[in-house]
Amino acid sequence: MTGFRFLHLADLHLETSFGGRAATRKRLRRAALEAFENAVDYAIDHRLHAVLAAGDLYDDPLLSLQTELAIQRQVQRLEEAGVWFLAVCGNHDPGGPRHRSIRLSLETDPAGAPRERVHVFRDRHPQRVTVTDRDGTPVGVVVGAGHPSAAESDNLAARFPAVATDLPLIGLLHTHVESTPRAGQHDRYAPSGQRDFERAEYSYWALGHIHIRQCAVPGQPVHYAGNLQGRNPRETGAKGGLVVEAQSGVAAEPQFVPFAPVRWERVRVDRIADCASAHALVAQLSETLSALGAGRDELIVRIELVGETFLAPMLRRPEEREAIEEELQATTGALEIQLRAEGVVRPIDRNLLRESPSAIARALELIEQATRDDALLEELAPDDLATSVDPSERIAYLQALLSELPEELIERSIAGDEA
Numbered sequence: 001m002t003g004f005r006f007l008h009l010a011d012l013h014l015e016t017s018f019g020g021r022a023a024t025r026k027r028l029r030r031a032a033l034e035a036f037e038n039a040v041d042y043a044i045d046h047r048l049h050a051v052l053a054a055g056d057l058y059d060d061p062l063l064s065l066q067t068e069l070a071i072q073r074q075v076q077r078l079e080e081a082g083v084w085f086l087a088v089c090g091n092h093d094p095g096g097p098r099h100r101s102i103r104l105s106l107e108t109d110p111a112g113a114p115r116e117r118v119h120v121f122r123d124r125h126p127q128r129v130t131v132t133d134r135d136g137t138p139v140g141v142v143v144g145a146g147h148p149s150a151a152e153s154d155n156l157a158a159r160f161p162a163v164a165t166d167l168p169l170i171g172l173l174h175t176h177v178e179s180t181p182r183a184g185q186h187d188r189y190a191p192s193g194q195r196d197f198e199r200a201e202y203s204y205w206a207l208g209h210i211h212i213r214q215c216a217v218p219g220q221p222v223h224y225a226g227n228l229q230g231r232n233p234r235e236t237g238a239k240g241g242l243v244v245e246a247q248s249g250v251a252a253e254p255q256f257v258p259f260a261p262v263r264w265e266r267v268r269v270d271r272i273a274d275c276a277s278a279h280a281l282v283a284q285l286s287e288t289l290s291a292l293g294a295g296r297d298e299l300i301v302r303i304e305l306v307g308e309t310f311l312a313p314m315l316r317r318p319e320e321r322e323a324i325e326e327e328l329q330a331t332t333g334a335l336e337i338q339l340r341a342e343g344v345v346r347p348i349d350r351n352l353l354r355e356s357p358s359a360i361a362r363a364l365e366l367i368e369q370a371t372r373d374d375a376l377l378e379e380l381a382p383d384d385l386a387t388s389v390d391p392s393e394r395i396a397y398l399q400a401l402l403s404e405l406p407e408e409l410i411e412r413s414i415a416g417d418e419a
């Protein structure tokens with residue numbers, strides 16, 4: 001018996017409004033559609049049986065007509081190539097009566113004729129669709145349920161039925177599996193627990209909602225595909241879809257295929273002590289960027305500089321960072337570089353400073369004393385600080401305030417010397 005071969009996509013978020021520079025925003029908007037097109041190409045070229053989209057196909061119900069047409073074009077291509085397109089509604093593209101999903105009507109072609117191989121699961125009550133190959137032979141059963149509203153609170157996974165079938169059985173759902181790493185960064189829509197997925201009759205669960213690609217239940221075929229195109233500095237690394245070949249009664253193992261044209265990366269650079277000039281800094285950072293694939297891949301990179309450098313005072317100024325960013329973009333071909341310099345300090349002998357007979361040394365000594373002495377800390381605290389909070393919390397808060405003070409003092413005193 002042949003397997004059920006499909007592509008699992010999730011969280012396409014087409015037409016997300018992005019932050020960042022205008023040119024980058026424009027590129028990312030286009031890149032998300034390109035990623036979708038790449039995925040459709042792949043499904044057609046590899047003669048897959050279906051593309052499964054696990055929710056949040058588009059980002060906002062105020063979807064533009066241009067993007068609506070672009071989505072329709074891709075769905076039409078799949079239909080014409082004999083590849084099924086099955087999508088469940090998520091919290092960004094809910095399926096209730098007054099929502100955009102129904103008016104989008106992906107199930108019919110421009111002439112209003114039904115597309116035989118397209119189904120959108122909008123109802124919270126799970127439904128099943130039997131997928132066929134190009135000859136009409138059944139190859140798999142997909143059970144899906146959708147979010148009717150933008151804030152579904154029911155556990156939809158718990159509603160999934162046991163289905164008696166000889167075909168591979170697949171679950172398709174947009175859900176917040178509570179125990180998943182990084183789940184805390186996402187809203188708890190259609191929350192579910194690991195136990196909801198411990199069901200041997202399902203060969204695979206194609207999930208959406210958490211944007212990090214991962215197995216959601218250790219040891220079980222329950223997977224988040226992650227989003228299709230990274231949209232911000234938290235969504236780093238290669239993005240794409242999962243290809244699955246499912247057999248009846250066997251847990252399927254997915255394989256990742258990259259589709260996103262633009263990749264976000266985040267890198268911490270702590271070896272800048274020897275960089276005494278702008279040139280040296282650019283050379284050092286260019287090397288890091290080349291290692292990440294700049295010039296070969298379309299990259300947006302956030303560089304976090306940390307450590308001691310003579311360039312620290314310059315790097316604190318936004319216009320200085322911008323100049324370095326532009327230089328790096330020009331030399332490496334990266335789409336955008338975002339330089340962060342909160343973690344750089346001037347190289348000075350802090351011990352020598354502490355031992356010198358100066359006002360700054362005395363101030364540093366006082367700060368150190370106050371950090372150890374709660375009574376002194378209370379004495380130094382401003383009068384209007386809330387007294388209602390728990391005393392230990394109050395002390396911890398004051399200590400946290402103090403912890404940043406020595407570095408600030410040293411920086412200011414040095415800057416004063418040079419003025």
Ligand SMILES: [Mn+2]
Nearest residue numbers: 056090091209
């Ligand atoms: Mn979502």
